[in-house]
Amino acid sequence: MISRKQIFESAFPFHILLDHDLKITSIGKSLLKLGYEFENTTVLNDLFQIKTPPTELNFEKIVEQSSTTFILEAHDGNLMLKGQVLEVGYHGKTELLFSDHLSYGI
Numbered sequence: 001m002i003s004r005k006q007i008f009e010s011a012f013p014f015h016i017l018l019d020h021d022l023k024i025t026s027i028g029k030s031l032l033k034l035g036y037e038f039e040n041t042t043v044l045n046d047l048f049q050i051k052t053p054p055t056e057l058n059f060e061k062i063v064e065q066s067s068t069t070f071i072l073e074a075h076d077g078n079l080m081l082k083g084q085v086l087e088v089g090y091h092g093k094t095e096l097l098f099s100d101h102l103s104y105g106i
Contacts, residue, residue: 004090014081014100016072017088018044020059025095034079048072048081062096063087070098 005026008015013030022045024038036047044050045057051071055061062085072081083100 008097012097012099014083016044016048016098018059018096018098020094022057022059022062022096028100036074036079044072046075048074051080059096066096072098 008017008026009029013028015026015028016024016031017026019025022043023040024042024044024047027036027038038047049072050057050062051073053065053068053070055065066085066087069082070085072083074080081098081100083098086097086099088095088097
């Protein structure tokens with residue numbers, strides 16, 4: 001049986017999956033290969049900042065703007081990600097999935 005995590009990893013190699021506190025619960029294989037790592041306590045803002053749209057780093061505020069394109073920039077300045085944020089859920093748990101559709105170095 002294919003796990004939920006395996007589906008995200010294969011479908012979205014640059015994905016970032018966030019819990020309600022914006023802690024990273026999964027990160028795509030391509031980001032791992034580029035050296036981006038996370039632990040159970042890593043929050044989105046530890047690795048990336050939201051360049052656009054201007055929004056608070058808050059689950060509900062991000063969901064309100066989820067139909068727009070988000071640009072995330074790595075704090076090290078070496079990577080910019082452009083993609084959508086989708087609210088996903090399972091078993092009564094809601095998470096945010098940032099799925100990148102264009103990745104490039106700065």
